[in-house]
Amino acid sequence: MKYNLLISLIFLFSLIASAQSSFNSETLLVTKQDLSTNVFAADSTANAVVLYESGNSYVSNRDFMLYTEIKKKIKILNNDGFDKATVKEYLYRNSNKKENIQDIHAITYNLEGDNITKVKLDKKAIYEEKYDDKYTLVKFTFPNVRAGSVITYSYTLVSPFFFKYKGWYFQEDIPKLYSEYNTSIPGNWEYNIKLVGHLALDHKEEHIQNECLDGGSGAYADCVDTKYVMKNIPAFIEEDYMTTKSNYLSRIDYELKTLRMFNGEVENYTKTWKVVDNELRTDNDLGRQLSKSAITKGLLDNSIEKESNPLIKAKKIYQYVQEHYAWNKEYSLFKDVSVKDLIKEKTGSVSEINILLHNLLKQSDLEVYPILLSTRNNGFPTKIYPVISDFNYLIVQINIDGEKYLLDATEDYLSFGEIPFRCLNQEGRLLDFKNGSYWIALTPEKTSSVMYQIKLKAENGTLKGMVHHSNKGYHAHSYKNSYYSNPENYLIKLRNSHEAFEISNYKVDSESKTSFDFTESYAIEYPLDEQLTNIYFDPFLFKFFDTNPFKLQNRTYPIDFGYKDSFLYSIQIDLGKDYQAINLPKSKHYTLPNNKGRLLFNTSQSKNTISLVLKIDFLENLYAPEYYPYLKEFMSITTNIQTKSLVSLKKR
Structure with a gap:
């Protein structure tokens, strides 16, 4: 047979x-x-x-x-x-x-x-x-x-x-x-x-x-x-x-x-960076706009002009540009760039807004440089020789007391030292017209993170308690943009997306829309289904990943997150006098090769309080294709934990 x-x-x-x-x-x-x-x-x-x-x-x-x-x-x-x-x-x-x-x-x-x-x-x-x-x-x-x-x-x-x-x-x-x-x-x-x-x-x-x-x-x-x-x-x-x-x-x-x-x-078409630097320095749409300081005089108020702390002064200048000039969604790196028109119209392209930021910082005797880059959707710029047409975006770098900060004033929810996700395309070209341009990394040093801390207590067939939710770095951008543009609509969407429980006493704990984090807290009430002898409860009220994003058999190109990533989910449930736990999900640990990432899932019980903690860390912003099968397994374990981890309870 x-x-x-x-x-x-x-x-x-x-x-x-x-x-x-x-x-x-x-x-x-x-x-x-x-x-x-x-x-x-x-x-x-x-x-x-x-x-x-x-x-x-x-x-x-x-x-x-x-x-x-x-x-x-x-x-x-x-x-x-x-x-x-x-x-x-x-x-x-x-x-x-x-x-x-x-x-x-x-x-x-x-x-x-x-x-x-x-x-x-x-x-x-x-x-x-x-x-x-x-x-x-x-x-x-x-x-x-x-x-x-x-x-x-x-x-x-x-x-x-x-x-x-x-x-x-x-x-x-x-x-x-x-x-x-x-x-x-x-x-x-x-x-x-x-x-x-x-x-x-x-x-x-x-x-x-x-x-x-x-x-x-x-x-x-x-x-x-x-x-x-x-x-x-x-x-x-x-x-x-x-x-x-x-x-x-x-x-x-x-x-x-x-x-x-x-x-x-x-006729030479491909030139050296030394030649290109000189051409950019005298270019009407770039170099000459970067040197126009006369038209920026008088824009800043006295409180900014007189600020003696360079970091505080830089932050105030950055905030001024963010609040007073709107991005028209155009890049316009080498065409029709006019800082004068931006100041007059109060709206302009990426290049105009960030060149104005550069000029105001330079006017205040701060060390600042423009950076040319290609956005993630535009492709990598050629590195072995200059191809100026590869670039489509401009940001600035400011150096203060040995620290370097990348700045982009086009988005009003960015915090000082952040650039938009579209700019995280590995490397950009810093233009130093005195000493020559060079490549710099565009990788954020800070880790972006998502955290849920939940404490609940069982009372009369309902779990009641508080949720503390914090998003930092790039995870905070969409939340800040959505909440601060329309708080009422944001809360409606939050409630509609979590119909399994009631939300009340909502509060935002972040300072402002330019904070590095977006932190919110609210009370919830989650009714338990007591019709069956055993009560099954999904402890993951909020999920980081519903499905595994990695589905290919093989992947031949890198896995590019753009930034280092961290997720924490912690839930504590006091079962009180009415309930007791029958079964908890099993703890699991998983580590990527060379310790490039880790997953820790711990479940425990102390007296009549159960605790579950899921910690996920991606310790690199960019993974080579060789890591794909391991990341695929990593994410498979992660999604299974979040979608198949039921807690079984029974009434005393």
Whole structure:
């Protein structure tokens, strides 16, 4: 019996493997096997799979334009894969030139009985529209697509912009069997070429093509022709606790470093930080705004001007900017930055508000520096050479008595020394125009935390007592923002979200909306269900995690919390004379490798008082992918404790 079962399993797996391998992943040609095979064993969750794709980028001798020929074949496995039947391409433009797209061909293939049918894309179904100030969107949707279809398309991109050599994404949100990118780069164009992501190339080859580009008058350039290949590429699946996926998608990026003209002229695009620092210092939208002190005179009242303690003075200046100027939700780092307009209108961009903060601190003889950064949704800035376009945000750093404080005055609930969560993107570039810029860490030193301390007493079928709830650091931001913007509505939402018990005597114990913490307390009454002989009670009236946020089988990118995290839940229940405990949950301890985190869950009983304490500590803000299985188990234990820990009582 066991032998027969084993033979059956081997046969089943061989069928699945055979079905997957029967896809034609070598060309754009659609085979009957491509259409008849409707499983993808390597990823049973996939809604579609790229069977084959190729790109070919080169500079044409005909018009000196950058051409990129793209071909792609996709298998639609089920109805949820229909979104892959819409193709979008973003064409860059400026005031003088623009990219365009040529020779779009798209075909939908289906299997009708034993025959392959195909429907071509109608040219009238290709749409072009303005996307924003820099890009035009071209899109089309395949006709007659259904589960099991195979779609193929090809087109050519033509670009006059050599600084935008076409990058190539090997990885996307569906798996791929084969991805190939061919490039031909003339020797007088020098690029920094960067392979991003954790996946390795399956194949790479290079050779020199002599005299590939005719510069006229007997001038020629040789080209470096390169072929890059990846096979069996897993889908990239986004999950909680990560920065933007563009940081981790496996791809090739190009940044133009040097352009050598055929007449001998040389233009450098990639510069040293020393050169860039000087350019930023004289930039109209940055450097010159940072040096404008005349327009800030008279803004601060005498009590601030006369303050002798530098830390108190800095805090008062910070508070002044927070209270008097509103953020318009724009970043505008290198465009239309005007501190003068901010002072006049009382509202402005991130750059304008924080440059004003910088100038007021500097005017008060405090040591302050601007910091360029890229927000979490914008991606990591390039570190091996300056790429100013990578940055989209500006904050400041002030140094007082050996302590360094990062400041951002755009949010009115931030405490002194805090920056918004969107800014926690590992590192930023501090601009010191005298001694040169350098990278600094954007990691908060203080641990953010959540704490519940609950004391209850059983009386006449009800648990009565007090809840003390404290959120510190980044956990306090949403609470402060919600409460101080509308206290009445906040209390309504609090009561509605905890309908199992009554809330009364509500009080906020924090000093103000800019406090590092948000602390609240209130009385509760929780009725016990006495209809059964044994009374089951969930001691976790408030839960940190309802479900495990980590669900992937494997995760190849870091787990980025942004800050160190701590959670404490403590509940004491005096059972009085009416009840006694029958059973308590078991205590549990768990520690991450290298003591990078710990979980302590202790239950105890003293006389007729029961106590439960859950302590969770994430001791790092960033965990390498190797920690994922341990964090997944860590969170599984945490959620099980909070959702399956019942206390059983009975009446005396």
